[in-house]
Amino acid sequence: MSLIRQDDLIQSVADALQYISYYHPKDFIQAVTQAWENEESPAAKDALAQILINSRMCAEGRRPICQDTGIVTVLVKVGMNVRWDASLSLEEMINEGVRRAYQHPDNVLRASVLADPAGKRQNTRDNTPAVIHTQLVPGDTVDVVVAAKGGGSEAKSKFVMLNPSDSIVDWVLKTVPTMGAGWCPPGILGIGIGGTAEKAMLLAKEACMESIDIQELKARGPRNAAEELRLELYEKVNQLGIGAQGLGGLTTVLDVKVLDYPTHAANKPVAMIPNCAATRHAHFVLDGSGVAALPAPSLDDWPQVSRSGGEARRVNLDTVTAEDVRSWKPGESLLVSGTMLTGRDAAHKRIQDMLARGEELPVDFRGKFIYYVGPVDPVRDEVVGPAGPTTATRMDKFTDMMLERTGLLGMIGKAERGPGAIEAIKKHQAVYLMAVGGAAYLVSKAIRKSRVVAFEDLGMEAIHEFVVEDMPVTVAVDAQGESVHQTGPRIWRERIGKIPVTVEPA
Known part of the structure; x- marks a missing residue:
């Protein structure tokens, strides 16, 4: 019989959340390295290189892999x-551990959890409460899996209640292209099958916590239907050609994990949850002997990677003109320097409301670029904490308004833009640039100055002014409305040649 002390659990949860904020699992590093070595698409290969470089930097500097340090999920077996x-x-013990982790002075983690989700949506300021699933099991230990799930990948979670005779493979292949690139591929697809609706979703989430072992499975061969399904989905999803960051390429998923549970004869519940390029989870067991030990990995686990994205055009944001913007080509690599403004959902909504009331905006967007980001607070001598892009499609409904009413010249974000935003970009001869999701610490090192210039009460969603130097971006939608997130996957599906090109993102 074990005696588990309160502070041992609290500190173990806190330590695990700090640990996973800056250390990728070794199996993930190995899988991304293999994908980078095999990748033939220059744009995707460069994105993978940025993810690996960022990962090593975070391990060395002990700072977050992604600015979105997630909502905490904890699976506990007591x-x-x-x-x-x-x-x-x-x-209460688990939430105190979350609180300690996210407020750690040496590695502040971004608080993203909002209370009153259908109302005021007020930030809880310490990222509590966690989402906790508890099981009572035989034994005298406490088994804990801690994960931090980013909002971009969680937003792409899918569920369907299939008929018993329906094909899971067909549903997955139809659904994955509709998810776009906001979940920051390449990552892991967790598939939950059976039980009831909520059980299938929990199975899919649990599947995301498993180790990457698809190459071992391919080598030895499947032993059951679930493993057969894993292999088939791994091959066919990668044949879609979506690629790293949705730019088109050979690797969209690093593994597909499947968990199942008995279900009603009339039902086939299927859930799919992607885990992103900031895959964050840790497992520990408490047996009464003290706080869980989480040994630091060796830096030898990370490859020495250099970017190979070709020659990039250098752009001065302080002098760039509308004529310059119109000359940029889809898929072109840029290194941008100069002054940019930031803004996410809450800032855009407030701008919209102010313009509707005829009020003057607190900042001048004319001729400027806006970066969709909610940075982590800086520590020590940092100008800003990790500051990677957030999913751009959330700002689609504001795009025409921003371009029409503010004189904005362009936008920088993560993943694709929807049809409405693309049409607005084309109409106003603007541009959308893409930064790599999963390279937040790398991006932050390009930011030389940072200050809040408006809406300070919004916290990480306030409008900042950044001065950047050689920040790497890709032209994702040009002034003529051509999107690399549409052309890239289509080109690579054609090259791979095993999935019909008629499969298109929604």
Whole structure:
């Protein structure tokens, strides 16, 4: 019979969340390295290189892999013979661990959790509460899996109630292209099959926490239907040609994990949850001997990678003109320097409301670029913490307004733009540039100055002014409305030649 002390669980949760904020799992590094070595698409290969360089930098600097440090999910199995030396409930202990982790002064993590989600949506300021799933099991230990799931990948979660005779493979191949690149591929697809609707979703989330072992499975061959399904989906999803960051290429998923559970004879519940390029999860067991040990990985686990994206055009954002912007080509690599403004969902909504009331905006967007980002707070001598892009499609409904009413010249974000935003970009002869999701710390090193210039009460969603130097971006939608997120995957599907080109993103 084990005696588990309250602070041992609290500190173990806090340590695990800090650990996964800056250390990728070794299996993930190995899988991305293999994808980078095999990739033939120059744009995708450069994106993979940025992810690997960023990952090593984070391991060395102990700073977050992604500016979106996630909503915390905890899977707990409590042994029935465990005794507790605790005054707090299990959930209270876990949430105190989350609080300690996200407020750690040496590595502040971004608080993204909002209370009153259908109302005021106020930030809880410490990223609590976690989403906790608890099982009571035989034994005298406490088994814990801790994960931090980014909003961009969580937003692409899918569920369907298929008929028993329907094909899971067909549904996945139809659905993955509709997810776009906001989940930051390449990553892992977690598939949950069976049970009820909520059980299938939990199975899919649990599947995302498993180790990458698809190459070992390919080598030994499948032993059951779930493993056959994994292999088929791994091959066919990669044949879609979506590629790293949706730019078109050979690797869209690093693994497909499948968990199942008995279900009703009339049903076939299927859930799919992607895990992004900031894959973050850790497993530890408490047996009464103290705080869980989480050994630091060796830096030898990371490859020495250099970018090979070809010659990039240098752009001065302080002098760039509308004529210059119209000359940029889809897929072109740029290194941008100068002054840019930032803004996400909340800032755009406030701008919209102010313009509707005829109020003057607190900042001048004329001739400027806006970067869709919510940075991590800086520590020590940092100008800004990790500051990677957020999913651009969330700003699509504001794009025409921003281009029409503010004189904005262009936008920088993550992943594709939808039809409405592309049409607005074309109409106003503007441009959309893409930065790599999953390279937040690398991007932050290009930011030389940072200050809040408006809406300070919005926290990480406030409008900042950044001065950047050689920030790497790709022309994703040009002034003529051509999108590399449409052309890239189509070209690579044609080259791979195994999936009909009629499969298009929604």
